[in-house]
Amino acid sequence: METILAIGMPGGPELFVILFVILLLFGAKKIPDLARGMGRGIREFKDATKEIKKEVDEAGKASKEIDNK
Numbered sequence: 001m002e003t004i005l006a007i008g009m010p011g012g013p014e015l016f017v018i019l020f021v022i023l024l025l026f027g028a029k030k031i032p033d034l035a036r037g038m039g040r041g042i043r044e045f046k047d048a049t050k051e052i053k054k055e056v057d058e059a060g061k062a063s064k065e066i067d068n069k
Contacts, residue, residue, distance in 0.1 A: 010018060036052060 023031065
């Protein structure tokens with residue numbers, strides 16, 4: 001029989017171990033700073049994707065206007 005590895009979200013025990021290792025590596029004082037930095041990064045990424053989508057939509061509208069003339 002062939003074994004198939006399932007890769008996905010970690011379950012309860014795995015998540016606990018990951019969080020414990022992060023706590024050990026960075027300490028309790030650094031974790032809020034890390035979370036803030038990750039939040040800022042995610043926000044900037046979302047803003048950039050919105051800007052790119054807006055530019056693509058505007059380019060599509062402009063090309064439709066050119067095609068209609």
